[in-house]
Amino acid sequence: MALSNLKTLFKGMQGMGLEAALRAVQYKNNVRALNHRYARHTPHGKFQTPGRVAAVEQRSRSLIVQAERAYIEIHLISPEIIRVRMKTDANFTPPFSYAVDRIDWPPPTLLVNDNGPSVTIKTENILCRVHKNPYKLSFESLDGRAICEDAEGVSWRDHEIRWTRQLPQQEWCYGLGQRASTINQRGKRVSLWNADPLPGYPRDADPIYTSIPFYIGFQPDFSFGILWDNPARGYVDVGATKANEMSFEAEEGELRFYFFAGPTLQAVLKQYTSLTGRMVLPPLWALGFHQARWGYDSDAVYRKLAQEFRARQLPCDVLYFDIDYMDGYRSFTWDRTRFTLMPTLLGDLQKQGFKSVAILDPGIKTDPDYPTFQTGTREDVFLKYPDGKPVTAPVWPGNCHFPDFTSAKVRAWWAEQIPILTQAGFAGLWNDMNEPSPIAFQRGTTLPDYVVHDWDGAGQTHVGGGHNVYGMLMARASREGLQKQRPDKRPFVITRAAYAGAQRYASTWTGDNTATWEHLRLSLSMVLNAGLSGMAFTGPDIGGFAGDPDPELYIRWFQLGSMLPYFRVHSMMGTASHEPWAFGEKIEQIARNYLELRYRLLPYFYSAFAQCAHEGLPIVRPLLMYDPEDEELRGLDDVFMVGDSILIAPILEPGAEKRDLYLPKGVWYEYDTGKLIDGSRTVTAAAPLERMPIYIKAGRVIPMWPVMQYVGEKPIEESILRVYAGSGDTTFYEDAGEGLGYQRGEYRWSYFTCKFLPSGQFAIEWRRAGQYQPPFRQWRVEIVGISADPERVLLDGQSAPIWYYEGGVVEFAVQPFTEARIAGRGHAEPSRTLPRAPHR
CATH class of the missing domain: 2.60.40.1760 (glycosyl hydrolase (family 31))
Structure with a gap:
């Protein structure tokens, strides 16, 4: 036996047993033989150029x-x-x-x-x-x-x-x-x-x-x-x-x-x-917190998990079902022993506010008693070699065939399988192993590149076939299946593999990372790189998929993840538990604080998502996008902007309780303290374990909601506009957060301009455009950075009947207005704390 086969056998026996290891060896040997038969010759000679x-x-x-x-x-x-x-x-x-x-x-x-x-x-x-x-x-x-x-x-x-x-x-x-x-x-x-x-x-x-x-x-x-x-x-x-x-x-x-x-x-x-193409607006619940684990393997585990989240008051919207839920790892099935009544379980989770997302792998087990394999064989949907034999490779259930997603007929066949999951109550789909990735215990193993693909009727082969587009087109088929079953809902699909344009169909994540500080650092730069490549809705497996994070690494990763577009904890079977309560009360409380911050900021995040959907801009952005002329910002990938207004400086080193960061030009507020800091310089930020430095650009308006345990838990009676005194413009987007009404014009953009007037007054102009009317009618305006008790608050020229002033913050409740003026001086660090007393 060749040395490489011995290595594969040894790794496979360690990881999945002798049978899986033998399948991996057999597959590698088959590919070697096929390579000899079908692989292109190596080009020789010089490259030619067009000439004159x-x-x-x-x-x-x-x-x-x-x-x-x-x-x-x-x-x-x-x-x-x-x-x-x-x-x-x-x-x-x-x-x-x-x-x-x-x-x-x-x-x-x-x-x-x-x-x-x-x-x-x-x-x-x-x-x-x-x-x-x-x-x-x-x-x-x-x-x-x-x-x-x-x-x-x-x-x-x-x-x-x-x-x-x-x-x-x-x-x-x-x-x-x-x-x-x-x-x-x-x-x-x-x-x-x-x-x-x-x-x-x-x-x-x-x-x-x-x-x-x-x-x-x-x-x-x-x-x-x-x-x-x-x-x-x-x-x-x-x-x-x-x-x-x-x-x-x-x-x-x-x-x-x-x-x-x-x-x-x-x-x-x-x-x-x-x-x-651009990302299509996802359902609002997809911006909440997601919890996953390879190893949640029964009805009872999910019921206990849901109970813990709600009892501990840890906001969460989505629970994932990894391959454990399947019957023998077959896609479009579930184990009816461990998940006796799947629709009942998913319905009960839905009543508690949890959406359920099911994993799907493209490999379809070659099992004559498996309905999906039966219909796939009958309808001739599987990839073939040039000699017409179906491609066979080992994945979780054993030897599998693979649908040819470059065929419209095959995509329609895949979409026809989706009701098996949606009718049970699954709300979204998680496409994994779709590079595609056979299990051969070797980095980069995939299908041979001379596999024949339909190419939507063009019959392409020997161009890597449809390899690089395979994952994207699987996501397309999954999305089309969801759209067909739930035409009035926004689909949610996440894919591991992608090609240019995949943002039209799915979000993605950074794959199977590891519980190390190096992977914490990598997760941020990978998200930034993806955003600069059109894939804005992405994030890492917080805490690391493989390995066991210590409490410090976990919570620093959790803090970072709370400010990334895709906010999910996921971990591998055999690792220690990664739920927020698994690391002790202190870590749980810090995690709760950042979960609550994420949920307060949901309308701000949603506006950044809307900007991405309308203009293609990343949701989280490297600082060079804020000020391209500043040379200090061009290589920075350890700080980032969320949208236009919020700067995040995560802690990426063990033991750190402070960090240096370069603030771009302008004036910034520390989120925790309200302290004003001038930019265009390096500052040192305090960062004890419970704190990740966050800065808000002066002159910006941050929309916020009350904390909820999940999106839609209760009606929002009052929305918050937190204004950071200074000069600047802010754009804010609203719609129902679900359904397709926004495609018919049921949305609203708000445009805020903040400025100081020559009179010393601070003014907020609010212009609105669009048909959508939010279910709440009252807003609470909180203006940070007003250094003295205002003489009066004017709303469209009329004195406000009541307002509060405390610690440099002016607060009042309003109906939508066109202009608000604060007759007082701002743009200075609050120097005193006044009792919270109404001014009439």
Whole structure:
């Protein structure tokens, strides 16, 4: 037996027993044999380039460049988005893409100019220059500055393709998906090949679960984006091989990329998501706290878990059912011994305010008595090798076949299985192991890349098949199944594997991390990287999936997780319990405090989600998005912004009771104390175990709700507007939080402007737009940072009948107003605490 097989056998016997280990060895041997039979030969020789340009032809909104050895199409999608394709013939039919969502763009205005050595295409936003001898391409600002220039440019060798561009020294490099690294990708060579790195993946693990070939180049006065639209196995080399060059490579397929002209980082993200689609607003309950564990294995366990959360007054909205609930790990089943009456259990959990989410794996056990396998075989839904035999690989239930999610027929078949779960009472779906990931006890094991895929009728193979889009299309099928069953509800799907555009279908998480401080640090940078790649609704398994966190690590991770988009604790079978009460009373109380803070901030988080859904901006953002001109912010990934107004400085080192952080320009309030701090400098923040430093930008309005144990626990009678005195603008979004009424205009945007007037008064202007009317009619306004008892409070010119002043905070209850004025001085640290007494 080969040494590699012995290692696999040993690992498998340790982890899952002899039978699973033998299946893993058999699978690896089968793949080796198939590789010998079907794998492509290794390309040899030099890469070819197009050569000298012979002719240039304008076709409507495209320029067709005929060079010595290739044709290049430069197609204007919009004034800011340009698509470039290279082929060896001139047949540029409209391309098929799983990444691209929108194809109906109004024709842009363009000006083509042939000046001899080059041809330029100019729009109102960007200039694209085709150099003729030899063919090379550059993108320039309208005033002639080079933004993105070819090095070697486009090239090919046999079935391989490549595009190489210059990488200026001053360029910062962001995006490329959920990378387990810093946010600056410069100096890295990353794989584009979805793979399971297994629990405990190291920093810079590569490949990893997602492949999102979207890059943002940030230069001091210009940002731009590139989408390499090829899902084949590939690489992006960001100055790793040559410090001054960047290359996109793929083993096969068409050379096609999109250029996004920016010029700001925010504009690039808006342009990218306008092309690839944006996150659809999730149900409000999905923004609450989620609890999961591999090992919750019976009806009684879930009933006890729900009882503990409610008795301990720990807010929670979602409970997850990992593979333990299944009958022999078969998707679309449940164990009727341990979960005797699943619909009754889920109904009882729903009455207590818990939504239930079920895990689904794509592997369908090859069991002739298994209904899902029976229908899948009858309807011919499973992936095949080139010889027509079905792909078989071991997963949790044993040997499995895998649906071909690149087929519309197969996606519809998968969606038809969803009622098995929704009719039982499951509210959401958790797509796992969908790189796809056979169990072979080796990092990165997946299906061979010569597996044949339908490709929605195109019959593609030998381009990595549908590998990199597999997880995304499984999420699409799961979402479509939920939509069909519950057309009046918002679907909730979470996927481990993803490709560019997956944000249209699902949220994601950072995979099987480990209970270490290194993984705590990685979890933040991975969430930031995902957000800069269009996947904004994401978060880590708090506390680590594998391993046992000590109380300090757990609560520091919990504090961070409470401010991330996806807020979930999850852990592996065999580890210590990870529930908030498992670490003692002190940790439980700190966790309760941050749970309650999250639930108070739900309307603020929901506004950030709405901004993401409408504009494509991340929910949590690196500080460079706050002030791109500040060089100190460009590499920071240990602090972040939630939305536009809240800055979070998590504690990422053991034993730390304080930390240094660089505050961006402007004036900031410490959330806990109300103390004012000037930015553009490094400050030291106190951070005892119970405190994570949080800062609010002066001049912003933070909407808040009363604490609830779950979303919708009780009617909200009064909503809070906490105003931090200063000059600034805030946008706030409202809708019902569930259902699709918002798509029919049932929503409301509020626009706040805060400022100090020459008279010394502090003014709040409130403009509203939209049809939605919230169920509550009263607001409580709390203005932080008013240094003296106001002489009066004016609401639309009329004196307020009553207000309170205490410790620098003015408070009053109101109906919606157009302008409020506080006749007093603000913008100074409160210097005294006054008794809470009404002023009439």
